[in-house]
Amino acid sequence: MKMSNMLISTLREVPAEAEIDSHKLMLRAGMIRKMAAGVYNYLPLGLKVLKKVEDIVREEMNAASAQEFLASAIIPAELWQESGRWDAYGAEMFRLKDRGERDFCLGPTHEEVFTDIARNEIKSYKQLPVNLYQIQTKYRDERRPRFGVMRSREFIMKDAYSFDKNQEGLDLAYDKMHDAYVEIFNRCGLDAKCVAADSGAIGGSNSAEFMVKSEVGEDDVVFCIQCDYAANIEKATSKLEEVEKEERMEIEKIATPNSRGIDEISEFLNISPKKTVKTLLYNIDGKIVAVFVRGDREVNEVKVANASNASGDIEMASHEEYIHAAGCDIGFAGPIGIKADLTLVDEEVKNMYNFVAGANETGYHIKNVNYGRDFEGTIGDFRKVIEGEKCPVCGGKITIARGTEVGHIFKLGTKYSEAMNANFIDEDGKEKPFIMGCYGIGVTRTMASIIEQHHDENGIVWPLSVAPYHVSVIPVNVKDEEQTKVANELYEELISMGIEALLDDRNERAGVKFKDSELMGIPMRVTVGKKIGDGEVEFKLRDGEMEVIKIGDVSNMVKDQFEKSNLKLR
């Protein structure tokens, strides 16, 4: 592309609307423009990158034997009513009516649509397994759209849905998608970690997120600094601390009239909070659930919700319910004799000796409590992991970072196929619901995340695989006939090799051209200046040093970069 023919929309100033680097740079480089809050137009430069990311996604999905579909964005309400999500989805769903007053939504996701496709098109186990995907525009009316295309209301997503006849098939499909995602993010030059995620009441290792570390991420992600362990904070666990064995002593009730919280009781008794146990009471779907964790711990409510098969968000017990369950005022509840429908005991508590807990009597605590001897309950992991704990896999140190989700793989099982009566005839002649998985990649968000990971103070530093153009050829002075001639020849040579080259033939100062090239993140720059008298030009990688090379060596230098990036020239 000759830049004199190109609508160039680079901005020197940082737009006020942008908070994060990728958003600022996408605006400044002329990749996107805002149409409304969370709604963007893609300018040619942005669209070129978007198409490259899409193509990488498409190639890897095809390589994983998935088949590309394209569903409508408009979806009739009836499908969502079948699955029960028409009402459940809430304000995040854009809804509209047609001229006949029929209800539709703009698809925020397509489980219902693809379950419908499968029940219409797939009759027999012989047609399974099948994995259907699309790269399509999605709509979510976010409460707070932010950060450009990182959290927008109209965005492009790759969503895939697998259909299998049994659990083994689903496990295989899920693993294939995992591997494809690793490959996709690698090829995009994105350092994305696969993180075990909570998958609600279904339980098991049924869901993983691909997270990119980002200061502006929406989620806390737990990483081991030593091994590959990574998990969503809601799912993360830690290695239990070793506890020194003690002799179990007799329980002893002690008056603690002014000590309600863990800090107060530790101070009053002059013991570590690690020698106390905290009691929390929840009302979960009308049942009282008592949770016990070590005194210095926080309860992980998602884990509690899962263990309680909660239908939705959980809430703390009311003051009244607390008094009824514990028989005392707030601050004095404890494990011995509490009246709860379910008792959840963190595994760490099981290992403790002679700890202090509430006595279920106002003004009193009990010393030397021991699990098993003094009380029992359901043992499990109910605590929040904190920075500096030990990795459950290797024992290394755990760190917590903010992250952005760029992909999600999920074993759905029969949730949608049962609700929507989507069945096939199995080998035994019986009708069975499809075993489903779903797999998403935020394509536009991936593009923004690449910029978050690849930029400097001068602009974007695209990985070659997704760069809008590979090389910019810059004649320093377009009024110099010789420079223009050499630049043109180099440009034509690169184009003929299948390289996407830019020729900056604008009548601008070289400095302006360099700045635009750096801002747009073009990986290689060839500057054609006075040195052509010696048969030389300047070659510079976007993130490297300038070299003076022979004109005849340009094409090989460019080829080398393709080889280093494992990219084929077309």
Add this chain to the structure above:
Amino acid sequence: MKMSNMLISTLREVPAEAEIDSHKLMLRAGMIRKMAAGVYNYLPLGLKVLKKVEDIVREEMNAASAQEFLASAIIPAELWQESGRWDAYGAEMFRLKDRGERDFCLGPTHEEVFTDIARNEIKSYKQLPVNLYQIQTKYRDERRPRFGVMRSREFIMKDAYSFDKNQEGLDLAYDKMHDAYVEIFNRCGLDAKCVAADSGAIGGSNSAEFMVKSEVGEDDVVFCIQCDYAANIEKATSKLEEVEKEERMEIEKIATPNSRGIDEISEFLNISPKKTVKTLLYNIDGKIVAVFVRGDREVNEVKVANASNASGDIEMASHEEYIHAAGCDIGFAGPIGIKADLTLVDEEVKNMYNFVAGANETGYHIKNVNYGRDFEGTIGDFRKVIEGEKCPVCGGKITIARGTEVGHIFKLGTKYSEAMNANFIDEDGKEKPFIMGCYGIGVTRTMASIIEQHHDENGIVWPLSVAPYHVSVIPVNVKDEEQTKVANELYEELISMGIEALLDDRNERAGVKFKDSELMGIPMRVTVGKKIGDGEVEFKLRDGEMEVIKIGDVSNMVKDQFEKSNLKLR
């Protein structure tokens, strides 16, 4: 693609919902499925063709120096209010509100959006000319969606918008788009005629439609059977018949008490309707417009509306208005002495001698009326062209056929740039509105139109350029190891050449495989059967005879077809 891995959705029966061949075949071949009235999902086979049509459009648009954008489908109401179309667009526009109760629409077209982009990004004449396009999903809530993707409510369109500093620039941009469209439809194997179209009150040759002849088309198109002349019925004209010269006679009032219509008066006076003139009275924006055409003619109301600068649809004068203008009962109005705000006289009437017309007196007509001597008015073309008339260009015979519009090119001028204050600084330092053009192609409709023109009783007959797959390789008996081996080798050879091949490795009867291949319209078929004993296979073009050829000749036979179709192998 191996067909055993493919979700095949061919249907043997003709779906009841489909009325026209392309719709039936897209359903039967497994290209599309209906999601709601006028809303379709694309199955893999349909999507593959769609992408090929898109790629052809993209290549030709890029070759014409247009730059690809991607605008949002959601558009804020404010932009449409600026242009005045928010209210004007009516029920065809899908409207919705976001969670903050802000009004949006789903873009039915994008003039406003691209005018907004231009006014933000283009400041100077130096940046002009610019042509911006996108291939994007559009939404129109059609009153009567029909014929599958031919007239649907969610569809894919290529829309382009050109911005120029003057009329010459626009003329050039328009001509470039015309040429690109000719190339696009040619490459798609579509016989599309460029037809002069009415462009409303703007007048002039500012608009053309690319029409495909189709029995189910929505428009009447006038073609010359001898030359290239073609026009929308609303715009079409014809060569005037030669009239034998007569001596002008004195006018004569005659009593015609029972003869009101042209048929009655012709019969009563025993003359040809061609010797009479018909009077029609309209109320156009509150003014009375009298129109005179030869007695056997129909009035073309679009031409009348344009000549009257009508703001919208026009309507016949009321009975009262008729009496007031003509001073008589309906059936007796005529040109002499009629009280009208505007008098439009068809050019054919000007050439007539001694004709009969109403007397503007109930029960009377006048003989020997002559234009110029007895009345005057604005001369122009106000008649409807009919089958069998003479071509205005070459005098050949005119024929009228139904057609479907697949493309439209349109000189907008400053309609949107003035309404939306979209200006640039011209060479003289003055602010001027952009001179705009807009150019659309119905991509999904083009796909359906190709099928309308390329099918037979067994299915689709794809042109090679847009075929979902080029060749299907069919082993007759997959249980025969030798057949399977040869078929696999041929398949792999074709794939390695960059051919998109299908291997029908399903355990089905050969007849089933042939039927599917024909239904899906695969251009070439290689059948691997018992003749492999003699080193031979069968080669058949979709619309040709079967030939027995040597196994080693398959690749050359396939290459020949690419050459014949002017297609390059990748």
